[in-house]
Amino acid sequence: MSTPGHDDPLSKERSHLAASRSALRAMREDVESLDITDVTANWVNAAVLESQIEQRIKALADLSETPLFFGRLDYLHAPGAEQAEGGDGERFYVGRRHVHDADGDPMVIDWRAPVSQPFYRASKKDPQDVSLRRRFGYTGGDLTAYEDEHLLDPAEAATTSRLLQQEIERPRVGPMRDIVATIQPEQDEIVRAGLAGSVCVQGGPGTGKTAVGLHRVAYLLYAHRERLARTGTLVIGPNRSFLHYIEQVLPALGELTVRQATVDDLVAHVEVRGTDEAATAVIKGDARMAEVLRRALYSHVVPPTEGVVVVRGSRRWRVPVYELEEIVRELLARDIRYGAAREALPQRIAHAVLVQMERAGEAPDDRVQNAVARNAAVKxxxxxxxxxxxxxxxxxxxxxxxxxLAEHAEGILTEDEQKAVLWVKPARSVKSAPWSPADAVLIDEATDLIERTHSLGHVVLDEAQDLSPMQYRAVGRRCTTGSATVLGDLAQGTTPWATRSWAQALGHLGKGEAVVEELTAGFRVPTDVIAYASRLLPHIAPGLTPVASIRENPGFFDIRTAPGGTADVVAACRELLEREGSVGLIAADARVPELAAALAAAGIGHVGPGEETTRTTRLTLVPASLAKGLEYDYVVLDEPQAVVDGEPDERTGLRRLYVALTRAVSGLIVTHATGLPQQLA
Structure with missing residues (x-):
């Protein structure tokens, strides 16, 4: 690895960085100077164009502490462009976005461009015509080191990149950052998979599945920008804290238009004020409820009992009851929404009237048909x-x-299941009803039965293992004509209705053809920590491949008895705060108030999940129920047995514990005054 001591090559690279930043600044100034006064025909077009220009200016921002480029590729054979030293090929600097000079020549190539792909996939065995791959090291935004791989040199052995390891293990403070400089070949294959197909990524803690999903969105927007600009993209996370944690990743890659939401946001048709018992929520979330809703909805359709007479001027046109019955039967047999069929019914009746008019020698047109459809008798x-x-x-x-309920759930739900979903105190109105999150999903299903839900071009669903079948259906109807990237870990399912197999989940999502990929290389969790947490796998997800940490730094791991109770927990937090990086104190939800009081008494400031940490306040107090998807440099895990006991059953509790144990990037301290769960022995 070369450092500032190698003045000449490093100076040249620093000069290119300075020139690239200058070129990016010029690109931004060009956009800022655009005059659209006489370009647009009206104020609406002007507003749209102005918004697009603002988005472009934001996308061209030069983030001072973010490297503009992180790698270089020297090709052996390539036409045109800047000549590489000692060869006849082409040189490309790989970065987060494209940058060109005043003549339009590239200074930095977008990491998503096809020419950048060998940066992630080239190897000694398959150099892909790359003679040299150079990685750059940064401190803040300053280029401080570089490291070369001569892929065509048989005398140079393949080694693990030190800069890559340093970037993976770099301390984390604040929200999640992109991994664009450290994407591995198996991750890159998923990131660059085509838009037409759906992908399901099974990945244990620290395998980078969330980052892969976000980078996949960024790649798809690059490769299919016009199409996705029309159809839209959406990232779905488990809760607001998680979305806040990941919200800066896509903007850092120059993508500002991707909407982020939770499943609850998608189905927010009513105000949710109630909760369900676990057993009730499981039944309401069962896919069988879709058929109950369908039956209940179509029970409103009743066969006509008499014909209809349409009066137009001096003429009376009668459509007999048998013909009306046939029209209704045909509409019921068609695979269209309830509302669409209802809108088609008056037109079908009007058509029947027009047939009679034509037989009588008249020549009605579309205006006559629409008038008949609006006739009071028809309506x-x-x-x-x-x-x-x-x-x-x-x-x-x-x-x-x-x-x-009994009429429409017959043969679908048992009597006990029907009793479980019925409200104890029936509500009289929609506004006063004690709607639960599961009820909102049922309303969303009913809404789609009546009127088709708008479909997006691509949806990323993270932490998918915690969704119920009905929630999968709610997400699936948002991408019926698009594709999906599903991210999750079966071992981290912590809801009573947690996913048992991806095949079932993808079926409910409507993406049964999706390819299931498994990530097993761990980049985040230290070896000792993931090995300890993996003791739980036989009890929570037998058959899953344990994550194998590829980190060189073994990390810091300690299990401590805490006879002093919260005082010992506070002492562990204070110890870890002396190190560089973020610290998370994870505890059973019921113990959070006591620990918050103890931290306050000790004068240690802290924030909650989703709140921004700072250089002076680096401790986050995390209820175990909200730990999923988050990561910290160091973690203190308080009372593992309390985490298990805080869940409705042991299996769910052990899965919650598995999540809590695997949030640390550099070190973990487990404190316990009571005994540890026997599964960790």
Whole structure:
């Protein structure tokens, strides 16, 4: 690894960095100086163009502490461009975004461009025509070192990159950062998978599955920008704390338009004020509820009992009841939404009238058909045969009316299951109903049965293992005409309805054809920590491959008895705060208030998950229920047995513990006054 002592090569690279930053600044100034006064025809177009220019200016921001480029590729054979030293090939600097000079020649190539791919995949066995791969080391935004791999030199043995290891193990303070400089070949294959196909990534703690999903969005926006600009993209996370933690990754890569949401955000049709018992939530989240809802909805359609007479001028046109029955049967047989069929019904009746008019020698046109469809007699018939249904009122009736539920759940839910989902105190109105998160998902299902949900071009679903089948369906209808990237770990499922197999989950999502990829190389969790946590795998996810840490730094790991209770926990936090990096104190939810008071009494400031840490306040107090997806340089895990006992059953509790044990990047201290769970013995 070369350092500042090698003045000449490093000076040249620093000069290129300075010139690239200058070129980026010029690109930004060019956009800022655009005059659109006489370009647009009206104020609407002007506003749209102005917004696009603002987005472009933001995308061209030069983040002072973020390296503009992190690698260099010298190709053996390549046409044109800057000539590499000692060869006839082409040289490319690989970075987070494209930068060109005043003549349009590239100074930095976007990491997503095809020419950048060998930076991640080239090897001694498959050099991909790359003679030299150079990695750069930075301190803040200053280039301080470089490291070369001569891929075509048989005398040079393949070695592990020190700079790569340093970047992986670099202390974390604040929100999640991108991994664009450290993407591994197996990760890159997933990132660059095509837009048409869906991908499911099974990855243990620290394998980078979240980062892979986010970088995949960035890649797809680069490769299919126009299409995704029309159809949209969405990242779905488990909670607000998680979304806040990851929200800076895509902007750092120049992507500012990706929406982020939780499943609860997607189905927020009513105000959620209630909660369900675990057993009730499991039934409401079962895919069988979709058929119950479908039956309940279509029970509103009743066969016509008499014909309809349409009066136009002096003529009366009668559509007999048998013909109306046939129209209704045909609409029910078609695979269209309830609302679409309801809108089609008056047009079908009007068409039947027009056929009679034509037989009588008249020549009606579309205006006549639309007029007949709006005829009062036709509208009255539609209202009686195919009435409008409000999705929230439909679910309200199912959960409040035992007879209505029994009629439509017969043969689907048992009597005990029906009793479990019924409200103890039936609500009288949608506004006063004690809606739970699971109820909101049912309303979303009913809404889609009535009117098709808008489909996006691509959806990334993270921490997917915790979704119920009905939640999978809610996500799936947001990408029926698009694709999905599903990220999760079966061993980290901590809900009573947690996913048992990806095949089932993908079926509920409507993406049964998705390719399942498994990431097993651990980049985040130290070897000793992941080995200790993996003792739980036979009890929580038998058959899953344990994560193998590839980190050279073994990390810091200690198990301590805490006879002093919270005082010993506070002492462990104080010890870790003397090190560089972020610190997380993870505890069973019920113990968080006591620990917060102890930290305050000791004069140690802390924040909650989702709140911004600072250089002076680096400790986050994390309830175990919110730890999933988060990471800290150092973790103090308080009372593992309390984490297990805080869940409804032991299996879920052990999965929650597995999550808590695997949040550390550099070191873990486990403190316990009571005994440890026997599964960790």
């Amino acid at each position: 009255a018939l539609v209202k009686s045969v195919w009435p409008q249904v409000d999705p929230a009122r439909l679910v309200l009736r199912l959960l409040a009316d035992a007879d209505f």
